Amino acid sequence: MQEKRKTRKISISQPRITDMPTDQNWPSVWPSARTFHPSTVPLPLRQGYNEKGAPPSKYANAELMKIPNFLHLTPPAIQRHCEALKQFCTKWPNNLENEVKCRKHFPIEIITSDYCYSSPTIRDPLARIVNLQVKLSSLCLDTHAKDxxxxxxxxxxNLETDIITITTDKCPTKKQNLEYALYLLTAVYHESWRTESWETEKSIADMEYFNWDTSQSHTNLVTLYTWPTLPVDYDYETIPHAMEYKIAVSDLTNNGEDQYSINKYKEAVKNLLNLKCDNKVTLN
Incomplete structure (x- = not known):
């Protein structure tokens, strides 16, 4: 005779969600990032499609376990993190009340992007791209270095917005691309201050732009203003409307002739020579 094996009944406990109160402390239940667990999340989440074409439930759902979730970043959890970080923060500086002052003291702007997607690695290739922007006018440059x-x-x-944009994406990490962008800005800044030997041999005809301060127009204006005596120096700041004439001539030469630049040059010459012409034309 052989005794019959006795079957044991295994008591399976109910899922945790059946005992969860509605006012529970969720950050303590899900404190950090982790893989989705259906018996811990009291939400009827669904993702994907089954054989019947309907979205399956959260139990045995491989689609919910593939991607990272943000169940640990609920508003109460974020508020708790902010309260813990307050002790390490300082007050906002008093001299940075508006955007103008912020750009004056911190002219460089760094633009990066972060991504979250379904992949064996959480590092997206596009997250390494770094864009560095700074205004050319915020850099300490003279006329030669700026040009x-x-x-x-x-x-x-960009000449219209006066913004320099340097984009780096060759290095594998974001930190390396940021350091490379700062290196490029530093290198091109110091290179602009260097004056090569061939630059001193350039004549007025070889210049890429018209510089009124080194032109014959500047010399003629000072000589005409001090006539009949010869000028001691060629300082034009004391000459009335000289700056207006300088800007008009420079715009006319560098930007080309149009109706606006010609009228601007005409008014500058009239103000410089103290000429007033009131021409009235009547059409019958």
């Missing part, structure tokens, strides 16, 4: 820097940058400098 040389704009030509070295090429299409990375």
């Amino acid at each position: 040389k820097l704009s030509r070295l940058l090429g299409n990375k400098y």
Whole structure:
């Protein structure tokens, strides 16, 4: 005779969600990022499609376990993190009340992006791209360095907005691309201040732009203003409307002739020579 094996009944406890109160402390239940667990999340989540074409429930759902979730970043959890970080924060500086002062003291702007997607690795290739932006006027440059820097940058400098944009994406990490972008800005800045030997041999005809301060127009204006005596120096700041004339001549030569630049040059010459012409034309 052989005794019959006795079957044991295994008591399976109910899922945890059946005992969860509605006012529970959720950050203590799900404190950090982890894989989705259906018996811990009291929400009827669904994702994907089954054989019948309907979205399956959260139990045995491989789609919910594939991707990272943000169940640990609920508003109460974020508030708790902020309260814990307050002791390490300082007050906002008093001299940075508006956007203008912020750009004056911190002219460089760094733009990066973070991504979250379904992949064996959480590092997205596009997250390493770094865009560095700074205004050319915020850099300490003279006329020669500013012109040389704009030509070295090429299409990375926008003349209309006066913004320099340097984009780096060759290095594998975001930190390396940020350091490389700062290196490029530093290198091109110091290169613009250098004056090569061939630059001193350039004549007025070889200049890429018209510089009124070194032109014959500047000399003629000072000589005409001090006539009949010869000028001791060629300072034009004491001459009335000289700056207006300088801007008009420079715009007319560098930007080309149009109706606006010609009228601007005409008014500058009339103000410089103290001429007033009231011409009235009557058409019958």
